[in-house]
Amino acid sequence: MIVIMRDFKGKKVAVIGLGIEGSSVVRFLQDKDLEITIFDQKEEKDLDFKGIDKRNLKVICGEKYLSGGSNFFLIYHHQR
Template sequence: MIVITKDFKDKKVAVIGLGIEGSSVVRFLQDKDAQITIFDRKKESELDFKGIDKSKIKTVCGEKYLSRGFKEFDIIFRSQGVKRNLLQILEAEEVGVEISSEIKLFFDLSPSKIIGVTGTKGKGTTSTLISNIYYRD
């Protein structure tokens, strides 16, 4: 079995958006001893920190949550709802900050081949066919 790891220990990580994706990334990275800062438009009191050790993270919240930028971070995880072409993200990328997402993290760390099925109709049927082909004798 191949185990792929990425060392996040002491990496300065920005997580933009603490929705479903952001929460998953934070919980995963806390176990890896990353230095996490959460950025969210909502007030801190409105965020759901379920499963997150708040004593080990920093937060930047409110309407001006993007104003400080991200140049001092090693990696930025952005939720799908956060535009990739935000000025602050582009500026950070220009100075070498890695830009990532929950799904990219999964792809990077998965030891298995990944088959993606997208589209408006037929995903369930197509996934079932792929599964049947994969598991046939």
């Protein structure tokens, strides 16, 4: 994974859904010099950011959350 992460440096990453898995992915990626955007259907006030540094994140929430971005190098989306 270390070799692969070197190629991600400075790239845009989308994490769709800030549930258990999405939160873990964000925490893992935060110190990797990436531009991280979180997309979630819930309102931002209802999301659990425990252990996540929000200062360098873009958060797009609400009913039309999936219409808020494009051109991502990597997209993580956990499906049930």
